[in-house]
Amino acid sequence: MSETTTNTSPSCELVLDYVYGELDEAGKRAFEEHLPNCARCQQEVKSFGRVRAAVKRVMPPVEPSASLGGGALHAQLMHAAAQRKPRRGVLLSFPRKIMQHPALSAAAMFAIVGGAVAINWSRGKMAMPAAEQAAEQAKHGEADQQLDAPKPTEVATATPKAEPMPASKSKEQGNAGGLGSVQGVKGGGAMAASAGEEGAVGDKTKIALQTPNGPMTVERPTAHHAAPAPNAAPASTGAVAAAVPKPAKKAAPPRMKSIALDGKLGGKREAFDDSLAANDLAKDRDVAAKAKNEEARADNKPAPGKPDGVAGGVVYGAGGGGRAAERNGNVKSSAPEEISQDAVAEKAPARDEDAAPQRKTSTSSSRGYAAPASPPPTVTMSEPTAMPPPAASTPSSRQGTYRMQTQAAPSQPVGSSVQKPNAGLRSYDVLRKQADEYAKSGRCDEANKIYQEIENAKQYITPTERVYWIRCLTQKGHEQEAQQRLDELKSEKRVTNAQIQDAEKELNQKRRSVDAKKAKKAPADRAPAPAATEVQQQRRAPAEAPPAQASPPDSTNTKVTKPAY
Amino acid sequence: MRDDSDESLMLRYRDGDVRAFELLVTRHRKALFNFILRFVRDTAQAEDVTQETFLRLVKGADAYERQAKFTTWLYTIARNLCVDASRRGKHRKAASLDAPLSDDDGAASLLDLLPDGTAGVDRQAQSRELGLRLRQAIEALPDEQREIFLLREVADLQFNEIAKVIGCSENTVKSRMRYALEKLREALEEYRDLARAVQ
Numbered sequence: 201m202s203e204t205t206t207n208t209s210p211s212c213e214l215v216l217d218y219v220y221g222e223l224d225e226a227g228k229r230a231f232e233e234h235l236p237n238c239a240r241c242q243q244e245v246k247s248f249g250r251v252r253a254a255v256k257r258v259m260p261p262v263e264p265s266a267s268l269g270g271g272a273l274h275a276q277l278m279h280a281a282a283q284r285k286p287r288r289g290v291l292l293s294f295p296r297k298i299m300q301h302p303a304l305s306a307a308a309m310f311a312i313v314g315g316a317v318a319i320n321w322s323r324g325k326m327a328m329p330a331a332e333q334a335a336e337q338a339k340h341g342e343a344d345q346q347l348d349a350p351k352p353t354e355v356a357t358a359t360p361k362a363e364p365m366p367a368s369k370s371k372e373q374g375n376a377g378g379l380g381s382v383q384g385v386k387g388g389g390a391m392a393a394s395a396g397e398e399g400a401v402g403d404k405t406k407i408a409l410q411t412p413n414g415p416m417t418v419e420r421p422t423a424h425h426a427a428p429a430p431n432a433a434p435a436s437t438g439a440v441a442a443a444v445p446k447p448a449k450k451a452a453p454p455r456m457k458s459i460a461l462d463g464k465l466g467g468k469r470e471a472f473d474d475s476l477a478a479n480d481l482a483k484d485r486d487v488a489a490k491a492k493n494e495e496a497r498a499d500n501k502p503a504p505g506k507p508d509g510v511a512g513g514v515v516y517g518a519g520g521g522g523r524a525a526e527r528n529g530n531v532k533s534s535a536p537e538e539i540s541q542d543a544v545a546e547k548a549p550a551r552d553e554d555a556a557p558q559r560k561t562s563t564s565s566s567r568g569y570a571a572p573a574s575p576p577p578t579v580t581m582s583e584p585t586a587m588p589p590p591a592a593s594t595p596s597s598r599q600g601t602y603r604m605q606t607q608a609a610p611s612q613p614v615g616s617s618v619q620k621p622n623a624g625l626r627s628y629d630v631l632r633k634q635a636d637e638y639a640k641s642g643r644c645d646e647a648n649k650i651y652q653e654i655e656n657a658k659q660y661i662t663p664t665e666r667v668y669w670i671r672c673l674t675q676k677g678h679e680q681e682a683q684q685r686l687d688e689l690k691s692e693k694r695v696t697n698a699q700i701q702d703a704e705k706e707l708n709q710k711r712r713s714v715d716a717k718k719a720k721k722a723p724a725d726r727a728p729a730p731a732a733t734e735v736q737q738q739r740r741a742p743a744e745a746p747p748a749q750a751s752p753p754d755s756t757n758t759k760v761t762k763p764a765y
Numbered sequence: 766m767r768d769d770s771d772e773s774l775m776l777r778y779r780d781g782d783v784r785a786f787e788l789l790v791t792r793h794r795k796a797l798f799n800f801i802l803r804f805v806r807d808t809a810q811a812e813d814v815t816q817e818t819f820l821r822l823v824k825g826a827d828a829y830e831r832q833a834k835f836t837t838w839l840y841t842i843a844r845n846l847c848v849d850a851s852r853r854g855k856h857r858k859a860a861s862l863d864a865p866l867s868d869d870d871g872a873a874s875l876l877d878l879l880p881d882g883t884a885g886v887d888r889q890a891q892s893r894e895l896g897l898r899l900r901q902a903i904e905a906l907p908d909e910q911r912e913i914f915l916l917r918e919v920a921d922l923q924f925n926e927i928a929k930v931i932g933c934s935e936n937t938v939k940s941r942m943r944y945a946l947e948k949l950r951e952a953l954e955e956y957r958d959l960a961r962a963v964q
Contacts, residue, residue, distance in 0.1 A: 258896030
């Protein structure tokens, strides 16, 4: 709204300022010079003066009430003023201003959030979660498909003797390159996979290895029997296609080699460091020896300077085993207990003769590097077969994946070419499950055998499985051994009381029945049977005639050694 | 401290000196209360608005910067509160002392019925009549002219300060002031002799 004055002279606009005394001296003097010459200004000054005087007269200033002037309201006001905390600093004044204004707060919040989003977006770290998840799943799906399905080249080059092998197993075994290395890492124990005695028999090379599962003998085809492509790098999926030559991958770094060499990284740090130091010291020596090994392997000749002709027997394990053999010369094992090599070899299921080297080669490449010059054999590993249920398997067969797989391949000589070098943890899992099934279904002979085999292999047997074993032992008349194992189980306190009580109850019942039979038999015979006879009876038909409690237990069953879990 | 300017006192209070604030309250309480009283035309409400105005000062002390005169800030707060109170008062049925008791022109208000023992009976009657007429004329002013008139006459703010309080230009303030004075002058023409007698 703009009002205009009717004054003509510029000085006439200063009437109000003059009336209210807001003019400075110069302006006041100038207006007073103008005032005598302007009647209108004179009239306005006079009338405005009168109004102001009247207003002052009729509107005198009113004193506020006592409450406001010093009473309750004043006290309340002063209290509120005293309650206010003084401003602390200038630095926080700007954020305080922002906080006091909702619009500024909202703008600041938007700027912060928007800036963070923009930064993340520009760095490419931000993606829609659903899309990212879908991409991850798609990626994993592809990887799984690659793991499961053999490559076309594999199918083309697959041999009839190809043994199914789970991809994960090959991965495990290839992680370290050496045979016992994986289990050493997994179990955390110190073990050295090293090549012992070797010898070339025909076109196969026999390698003795000591693993936590016990010593094993591995036969591998010699170089002329192996794959033609020396640089054929198998696929990292576990299914190996060795026919297609691929560029050689970079050699494993020394540290990785040492891990593969000793397999002690997960278990003992000191041993790992020692192996690293030894690896560094022998580095120069290794280079020359490795080259010689390669030549010898290609020509199927023993490498010079190796004891007993270690003809590259372990060189297909990412290069670690070869150096271990070179360095140690003789086989050294940190396994707590020496197990009979023959016994373990007997227990080890037969496999395809090419499977073990191929598995090692494939898994070493799965780590991203390959053995420097090891010639991987041409072997294709097909899809692992599904595990048949225990009831479907023949009772006479050795319970386990390997035996069943061996039976599925009739052309393969059982237990001849390549004995199971490394059963792997998964195979023992299968054995465990099978033993449990047998124990549950009352087939205690088979269950006992499998449990004994697992224990001999120093594999862990869970308390529940041990309860099953105790029951089976009880049912089969091995009360003494059952009692011994039950006592061990009690001392470990890893099993529930109910399970122990059940096992005890069963054991006591068996004992009572045996005692009752003895009591019946004693008056009739009047002459106790000799212990040897009982043992023979027990060995002949343990299920039909349970031995007496006093009879000496079977030596194979009573040898209870505490497994090194 | 008593000679300090309002701005200095306010800055001191911002830094924690409560006595400075008390001095400010004492210095401006009466003028502020009168301005608010003429604006809202109710004593109790004027007291409340006055109290609220000072409380607003307390709350806004942290944000106070020495950019304008203290009185400008003070009366800006007071004027806004008065506008709000006047809006609420339009819906209120409370009796006003200044409001005429009847619809007739020149009817007396409650304030006129209050005793005034400052002058003689005749002069009291003449003064009462003049005051009544003048108050009616002020009440009849438009809001934008009335608030400027009150800020200038009662609060004694200069025109440039009023312009800042109102939020308009100084010329606009002077123009509105001129219109308000002319209207009041016309209202007082009838009582020129009386006014002279009163003066």
